[in-house]
Amino acid sequence: MSDLIVSKWLNTKDEISLDNLRGSVILVYVFQMLCPACVIASIPQANKIQQMFAQEKLQVLGLHSVFEHHDAMKEQSLIAFIHEFKVKFPVAIDKASVSRGIPQTMEKYSMQGTPTLLIYDKVGDLKLRRFGHVDDIELGFILGSLLS
């Protein structure tokens, strides 16, 4: 399992690495703090998933992949966002590319925008890479399949 390319982790004391989380199902919510669908739909869903499955071998992560308005969504703004939106899971900052357009993880995975959801199974295989909000029933179904 190749890892996320991250400049910094927030909201966590531990070093996070997808490899170290092997054995758990991992959801990576790729978002921008000024993306309406992320803020209105995906981050609330991520918070809910994190609470509902706290007892399961499941880890929710955020990945802040800024590909536009870079100056508007810097680390200091993201920290306030995490606080205000009561995000309790670790959030990574996707590493900027030299040219400062699309960040490196977003480019590596050929993501089309935000929100995007990545889901890895317990052995680290990428089982879902979906652009756009994922329906609750479908998401629950995927998690039930991967955790059983």
Next chain:
Amino acid sequence: MSDLIVSKWLNTKDEISLDNLRGSVILVYVFQMLCPACVIASIPQANKIQQMFAQEKLQVLGLHSVFEHHDAMKEQSLIAFIHEFKVKFPVAIDKASVSRGIPQTMEKYSMQGTPTLLIYDKVGDLKLRRFGHVDDIELGFILGSLLS
């Protein structure tokens, strides 16, 4: 797997029996057509599940278990309800008891009211008997577990 006690099946040409459905996950949505939570939340969810998982070994059934206002929810009204709410799955009428209060399947399963959701796994074991509407993520999770 003990079966539902039914006076009549609607919305189906086939004879339905839980035993004959063995091999499929079965959801039985127990409802009354004049129960607000059933009409506003559970029946729309049942319709959605039926469409989403049409390709899976999953069968959605309705069970109309009238325990109050019996004269208001007779077969003729139920038939119109099924038509108007675009219910596409088979619906059973829970068999009235002699005393005409709680119908027989509802009594047999000690249900507390409607909506109630029963879920059987592929070998016919009852895995869920829940009074009240079931959250979409949780329901998806259960289905993912049972179908994988």
Next chain:
Amino acid sequence: MSDLIVSKWLNTKDEISLDNLRGSVILVYVFQMLCPACVIASIPQANKIQQMFAQEKLQVLGLHSVFEHHDAMKEQSLIAFIHEFKVKFPVAIDKASVSRGIPQTMEKYSMQGTPTLLIYDKVGDLKLRRFGHVDDIELGFILGSLLS
């Protein structure tokens, strides 16, 4: 102001007549108890309006205009519906026509179906006759205009 053509009033001790309500703004929610949009959107809105404006010169009425599935939505079923959906305002039964298709008030007002909302101002002029659910902001705006 010509009146509704009614076979019976339910959920009220008083005789109701639009003429006798002159001086109040009157909302008539025309519905069928098995019409999904009525049950999911319009009746809850009607209940909310009735509670919000209890102190105002405003009267909410229901009109049960059955134009299909007549045998499925008889008085006894409607009484149970009113109880289960916690309808607190008077509900009239639109008088059946001889041919038993479209009932008489529905025909008189050339309504296209249910839900339909009729709104009369304080002097009894019909200010709105709208087929389909009315948006909350727009409805509030109309009431604010007519009550000020």
Next chain:
Amino acid sequence: MSDLIVSKWLNTKDEISLDNLRGSVILVYVFQMLCPACVIASIPQANKIQQMFAQEKLQVLGLHSVFEHHDAMKEQSLIAFIHEFKVKFPVAIDKASVSRGIPQTMEKYSMQGTPTLLIYDKVGDLKLRRFGHVDDIELGFILGSLLS
């Protein structure tokens, strides 16, 4: 009518002053771009009001009153927010106080937080100052009263 205390107007070519808008009903949506209730409920409502009443003598304004996380919600971030959330009405930046805690308009009006809605009638009297999201029906009612 005393005016807003503003350091800068965004999203407008014209100079905005409440006094110059006399003759119109004015809604001032006081918000912070990282306040969840503002982003999820109030800004979408403001956008809707602005579209619905484009033909009426009604002006929607935003007031960005930052009282916490000041470094996270600077002008550059607000400009991106306005773009991403498709805000089409003028937005003022509430003028910071010397001590940099609560900004000046927020203090002058003794606001308790965000979202807050201020509504002025056509002659410039403040008719509503409400902390928290305002229900659609109630808001429509107020607008109907003030515009009729």
